[in-house]
Amino acid sequence: MMGMPSLSTILALLALPLVVLRRGTLAACYGAYFAIALFAAILWRRFPDFDPYLGFVAAAVLALTAFSLFLACGTEVRWSANRAALIAAIVYAAAIPAMLRTPIDGDEPFYLLVTESIVHDRDLDLANQYRTLDQSASGRTDLVPQLGDPVGKHGEQYSRHEPLLPLLMAPGYLIARLPGAVAVIALFGVLLVRSTVRWMEDEGVSEAAARAVFPLFAFGPPVLFYATRIWPEVPAAFFYVETLRGIRNRRPQRWVPAMIALVSLKLRFVLLAVGCLVVWLTSARVNWRRVAIVAAIIAIPLFLGYLATGNAILAHSWRELIPAGNVRGIAGLIADGMSGIAFRAPFYLIALFAITRWRSVPRGFRDGILASLLYILYLSPRPEWFGGWAPPLRYIVFLAPVLALGAAAVWERVSRGAIALIDAWTVGLVIHGVAYPWRLFHIPNGESSIGEWLSAQYHADFSRLFPSFIRMNAAAWIGLIAVIAFVLVLIPRRKIDLAIPLFALALGLGFRTGPQPAGHVEFEDAHVMHEGGELYPPYYTVLRVAYRGGWVLEAPDSLSFLAYEGPWTLDYISGPGAIIELGGRAYHVPATDRYASIKVVVPKGERVTLRCLSGSINVDRMTHD
Numbered sequence: 186m187m188g189m190p191s192l193s194t195i196l197a198l199l200a201l202p203l204v205v206l207r208r209g210t211l212a213a214c215y216g217a218y219f220a221i222a223l224f225a226a227i228l229w230r231r232f233p234d235f236d237p238y239l240g241f242v243a244a245a246v247l248a249l250t251a252f253s254l255f256l257a258c259g260t261e262v263r264w265s266a267n268r269a270a271l272i273a274a275i276v277y278a279a280a281i282p283a284m285l286r287t288p289i290d291g292d293e294p295f296y297l298l299v300t301e302s303i304v305h306d307r308d309l310d311l312a313n314q315y316r317t318l319d320q321s322a323s324g325r326t327d328l329v330p331q332l333g334d335p336v337g338k339h340g341e342q343y344s345r346h347e348p349l350l351p352l353l354m355a356p357g358y359l360i361a362r363l364p365g366a367v368a369v370i371a372l373f374g375v376l377l378v379r380s381t382v383r384w385m386e387d388e389g390v391s392e393a394a395a396r397a398v399f400p401l402f403a404f405g406p407p408v409l410f411y412a413t414r415i416w417p418e419v420p421a422a423f424f425y426v427e428t429l430r431g432i433r434n435r436r437p438q439r440w441v442p443a444m445i446a447l448v449s450l451k452l453r454f455v456l457l458a459v460g461c462l463v464v465w466l467t468s469a470r471v472n473w474r475r476v477a478i479v480a481a482i483i484a485i486p487l488f489l490g491y492l493a494t495g496n497a498i499l500a501h502s503w504r505e506l507i508p509a510g511n512v513r514g515i516a517g518l519i520a521d522g523m524s525g526i527a528f529r530a531p532f533y534l535i536a537l538f539a540i541t542r543w544r545s546v547p548r549g550f551r552d553g554i555l556a557s558l559l560y561i562l563y564l565s566p567r568p569e570w571f572g573g574w575a576p577p578l579r580y581i582v583f584l585a586p587v588l589a590l591g592a593a594a595v596w597e598r599v600s601r602g603a604i605a606l607i608d609a610w611t612v613g614l615v616i617h618g619v620a621y622p623w624r625l626f627h628i629p630n631g632e633s634s635i636g637e638w639l640s641a642q643y644h645a646d647f648s649r650l651f652p653s654f655i656r657m658n659a660a661a662w663i664g665l666i667a668v669i670a671f672v673l674v675l676i677p678r679r680k681i682d683l684a685i686p687l688f689a690l691a692l693g694l695g696f697r698t699g700p701q702p703a704g705h706v707e708f709e710d711a712h713v714m715h716e717g718g719e720l721y722p723p724y725y726t727v728l729r730v731a732y733r734g735g736w737v738l739e740a741p742d743s744l745s746f747l748a749y750e751g752p753w754t755l756d757y758i759s760g761p762g763a764i765i766e767l768g769g770r771a772y773h774v775p776a777t778d779r780y781a782s783i784k785v786v787v788p789k790g791e792r793v794t795l796r797c798l799s800g801s802i803n804v805d806r807m808t809h810d
Contacts, residue, residue: 191241197279198248202255204275205268210259217251242283242620249276250612253400257393264392270379273403277371277412280619281364284413287623289363291574292346293415294323295331299344299351300358300366309348310341322362332727349449350417370419374412377423378403381586384430385593388547394596401532402589405611407578410618410625416575417450418582424450425457426586429553432465440465456563457583460556513654514565520665522633522651524577527668529614530585531607532592534668535599538676539591546594553587576618576625602684603676629730631656632710639699640712644792645747646703648710650695655730656707702747702790704809708736717742721803733780735805738765738797749809750790754782756805763800768793774802784810 202214225244229235256262289297298314301321306313311330318326335343357365357372381402385395402408411418424447431440440461448458519526519537526533539546540554564580592599617634618625627634636648652664675684706713709720718738722729735758736744755767762776768788775781785807787793795804 193282194241194245194279197275198245198252200275201249201252201272204271205262205264206255206259207261207263210255210261214252214255214259217255218248221248221251239616239620243616246612246616246619249400249404250608253404256400257397262396264396266379266382266386269382269399269403270375273378273412274371274375276404277374277409278368280409280413281367281371283619284410284622285364285367288324289415290623290626291416292331294321294325294328295344296346296351296354296415296417297321297323297358297363297366298328299346299348300354303348303351303355304358309343310337311344312340312342315342322358322366324363347417347449347451349446350415350420353420354415367413367415370415371412373420373423374403374408377408377412377419377426377586380423380426380430381589384426384549384586385590387430387433388549388590388594390547390590390593394593397596398532398589398593401592401608401611402585404615405532406530406614406618407576407582408585409615410576410622411579411582414576414622416579416582418579421447421450421454422583422586425454425553425583428458428461429549429556429587432461432468433549433552453560453564454583456560457556460559464552464556511565513657515561516661516665517654518561518565518581520652520661520668521654522636522648522660522664523627523629523631523653523655525652525654525668526578527664527671528633528635528651529577531610533585533588534607534672535592535595535603535676536588537672538599539588539595541673542595542598546591550587550591550594553584553590557584557587574626574628577627598678599676600678600682600684602682603671606684606688628724629655630709630734631658631707637711640710643700644712644714645700646706646710646712647695647699648712649703649705650699656734658705702749704749706746706748706807707734708744708746708804708806709734713744713746715742715744718744718797733805735803737801737803738763738795739801740797740799743794743796744804745792745794748787748790748793748807750787752810753785753787753807754810755785755807756780756782757802758805759800759802761800763802764798765802766794766796766798771798774800780805 198218202211206214221244225240229237229240288294298311298321299309302309302311302314314321315328315330318328321328330342331345334345337343354366354369357367357369359365361368378399382395382399408419408422424443427443428440428447431437431443444458444461448455517525520528522528526537539550543551561581624634631653632640632648633651633653636651639647649658650660652658652661654661671684675687713736715736718736721735721737722732726732738744757774758778758780759774759776760778763774765772765774767785770786770788772783772785774783
């Protein structure tokens with residue numbers, strides 16, 4: 186029914202237990218596989234109209250979860266870093282076809298265009314590639330140069346992206362075009378898994394803890410999604426681990442090449458290099474030789490960028506050297522409903538708990554956190570920090586192995602109820618991301634994916650219950666406090682485990698509050714029912730997060746939403762002016778060249794309709810007075 190990808194996935198799942206499990210544990214794992222398959226077959230017979238592909242992905246991820254439980258808790262397990270790498274290779278190979286069901290997106294096709302230019306033209310000029318997009322393996326004929334792409338003296342069209350990643354993908358592309366290029370990224374994912382497990386061994390983490398956190402790190406977000414797409418993040422994470430391991434073990438022949446590769450992948454990783462070099466310089470006596478190595482590591486990628494495009498910093502500006510970190514950006518990284526760790530990669534909340542045990546955690550974890558602080562300071566205020574046109578948490582994928590090390594170090598101190606919640610949420614994220622890979626590319630608009638889905642199902646503003654630091658809402662700082670409380674109070678292991686009961690209480694309160702009207706309405710949100718009109722600004726607008734979103738209405742377009750009875754303030758902008766009707770009453774809206782407000786009244790607390798009777802108006806938001 187679903188062809189070869191399904192067969193290859195089944196074979197991969199059957200092969201996984203043979204790599205590490207033995208005797209009784211192996212038999213029990215296959216028994217769990219059979220029970221999951223039987224249960225899935227019963228459900229399929231009971232609900233024949235259910236999406237078969239989603240059902241298959243869900244069953245496959247549940248089978249992978251069962252294997253992971255036997256790997257973590259089994260008594261007959263043969264474990265090593267090489268076996269962990271082989272398991273990762275099998276899973277990533279099975280996931281690649283699923284992730285490539287739709288055309289690559291975001292920065293991915295542009296990286297591939299550079300690879301194709303290297304392979305076919307032996308240069309970095311993409312002018313030929315843009316003229317012959319129908320021959321590209323990207324499957325995208327709609328590509329145009331990105332904003333800020335460098336242009337050469339003779340009209341050469343370069344990419345704003347550093348060329349190292351496309352160069353690394355070239356061998357894979359020559360073998361199998363697009364799947365081969367993605368396979369190179371997956372290979373770096375395998376190397377990352379192996380290096381991380383070896384790092385845990387170096388730092389004295391127990392085998393039991395390493396086996397427990399391995400699946401959550403290797404097969405959970407964000408590593409799984411970036412290891413099966415074309416992004417520099419997973420290769421960067423591998424080089425970062427190798428840099429930290431080399432510095433820790435005093436092996437410059439390992440960490441110097443790894444650091445040069447790291448900063449050559451993406452110029453922003455120079456900030457990581459500086460942090461690592463500070464750790465290195467403070468670990469021993471400073472001398473001129475060390476200073477020269479520091480200068481060379483920073484200068485090499487700049488020199489290569491200048492040779493390739495004539496601009497050492499590509500699409501960046503020297504003004505970006507001025508730090509502008511802010512609390513909002515870092516808070517959003519932790520608790521934002523669309524792209525924060527708590528909602529998109531909850532496993533790493535355990536690493537935040539590890540930070541509170543700073544003195545007892547391994548030195549490698551401390552070095553990794555300290556080396557990343559400069560990077561976080563500079564990158565926290567950027568709009569892309571909230572996701573951009575990329576899978577969530579892009580800017581901290583490099584930190585995933587460091588956080589995994591911290592989580593493994595405190596694993597025995599973590600509440601089993603918290604682990605159960607984190608595991609269940611992670612399974613849901615993996616099912617969603619593998620079944621619908623295009624949904625990973627969620628342009629930030631202030632709504633989380635789950636809030637948006639619930640809002641669309643119930644036609645009520647569930648999104649307001651999820652903290653948003655993109656479009657600040659009332660739940661933002663409350664949500665941050667709740668996440669911090671979860672880390673400090675519910676994650677630590679105690680005699681009375683309240684994690685699951687309190688989560689159930691919060692879930693019940695959410696479903697009790699969500700269907701009620703909100704005191705604030707954003708007209709572009711999913712809970713608003715739109716009859717005509719169009720979104721403003723358009724969905725694919727560059728840096729859309731910087732605009733005030735809204736919905737443009739012309740006669741006779743309308744929209745409806747839940748609202749409390751009483752006076753409200755309507756924010757709008759209208760060039761020609763308009764006449765609107767709200768709750769059976771007409772309002773004349775004056776023309777304005779900037780956002781303005783008018784007072785309106787909702788006569789009865791229920792679903793109300795706002796209709797444009799004449800003119801044109803962009804309605805932004807409405808706030809209950």
